[in-house]
Amino acid sequence: MSFALQLDEGKEHEGREFTFNDREFTFLADFVNKQVGIVLSEQKKDMVYSRLVRRLRTLNLTSFSEYCALLKSEEGKGEIVNLVNAITTNLTKFFREEHHFTHLESIISELEVSNPKNKKLRIWSAACSSGMEAYSIAMVxxxxxxxxxxxxxxxxxxDIDTNMLAMARNGKYPLEQLDNIPAGYRDNINIDDYSHDVVMADxxxxxxxxxxxxxxxxxxxSGLFDAVFCRNVVIYFDKETQKKLFERMAGLIKVGxxxxxxxxxxLHNISDRFELIGRTIYRKKR
Ligand SMILES: C[S@@+](CC[C@H](N)C(=O)[O-])C[C@H]1O[C@@H](n2cnc3c(N)ncnc32)[C@H](O)[C@@H]1O
Incomplete structure (x- = not known):
């Protein structure tokens, strides 16, 4: 055990329900990084504590050291999904970065005109969170x-997060989300009479x-995509992971x-398989 670690272990946050030392944080950060690629720097220690404290309570554990031991054990395999769900940041909204949807609409209209016989369209929302990105694409x-x-x-x-996927499949969102859907795209949404939720239509x-x-x-x-939305997820990954990811993604996007x-x-210094053609919009090179 290093001297620095011993020092840290002596200065736990006062008033906290559970102690959380550097060794436990490092174990969890490495574990999460190997599972999902998310990099948790030392500055994220408080965030990790606050996101996992509920897991400890639910599992009736008395310390982070017990939680780490559980993850290392065979019977802890089922806990990994809960750990990942707790650690991921799922912030999203309808028509987030609206210029992407304006662009998407124009290219779909172009596809319709330039190749009227090809009536096939494939789009991938690669980290869809609670689904608002995918529903925005569908509205477009x-x-x-x-x-x-x-x-x-x-x-x-x-998405990796099973809780977010359940919300996405449910397709119901709090009424305040309605404001983010431009008026011209509201044809296939309803407002629930009782809950006032915004409900995505079939x-x-x-x-x-x-x-x-x-x-x-x-x-x-296996098939190729016309367009891929991979937004606000690689920011949590290191550069090497980003390079590998976009190389694989290039293989799944049609030329053009x-x-x-x-x-x-x-994608600067990350991938040369794409050409920048607009604000955070790339085109797969020929
Ligand atoms: C901040 S949200 C972005 C949502 C949406 N793309 C947007 O821009 O509004 C990031 C999402 O990436 C997901 N994520 C993180 N690591 C992942 C991984 N290794 N594989 C798949 N999804 C991942 C998280 O669960 C989270 O829902």
Missing amino acids: VRRAINNISSWDARILAT ELKSIIAFKQLNLLEFWPM GWLYIGHSES
Whole structure:
């Protein structure tokens, strides 16, 4: 045990329900990094504590050391999903970074004109959180394509977080989310009479498949996508993980297809497989 660690162990946060030392934090940070690629720097120690404290209470554990021991054990395998759900940051909203949706609508309309016989559209929302990104895409697709019943249009929406996927499949959101949906895209949403939730109609749900997928692991998809939304997720990964991820993603996007990334993300020094054509909008090179 290092001297620094011994010092730290002597100065636990006063008034906290559980002690949480550097060794436990380092174990959890490494564990999470290996599972899902998220990098948890030392500055995230308080955040990790506050997100996991409920897990300790639920499991009737008395210390973080017991929680770490559980994760190391065979019977702790089932806890990994809860750990990941607790650690991921799921912030999202309808039409977040609205210029991406304006762009998507224009390219779908172009596809319809330039290749009227090809009525197939594939879009991937690669870290969809509670589904608002995928439903926003679906609203755009429904508005952009005149006769959608003659099209084979599908949106794959994936995330690691099982709680978020359950919300996404449910397709009900608090009323205040309505403000984020521009008026012209509200055809396929309803307001529940009792709960006043914003409810996604079957016309949207029917073109989306929500699936659990860890971006670090095997991807079962085989066909190519016209467009991929991979937004506000790689920011949590290190550069090497980002490089590998976008290399794999390039292999799944059509030549000339589109990639949308988050507002604080960039492919500079990460991938040369894409050309920057607009604000955080890339096109797969020929
Ligand atoms: C901040 S949200 C972004 C949601 C949406 N893309 C947006 O921009 O509004 C990040 C999402 O990435 C997911 N995530 C984190 N690590 C992941 C991984 N290894 N594989 C798949 N999803 C992951 C989280 O569960 C979370 O829902």
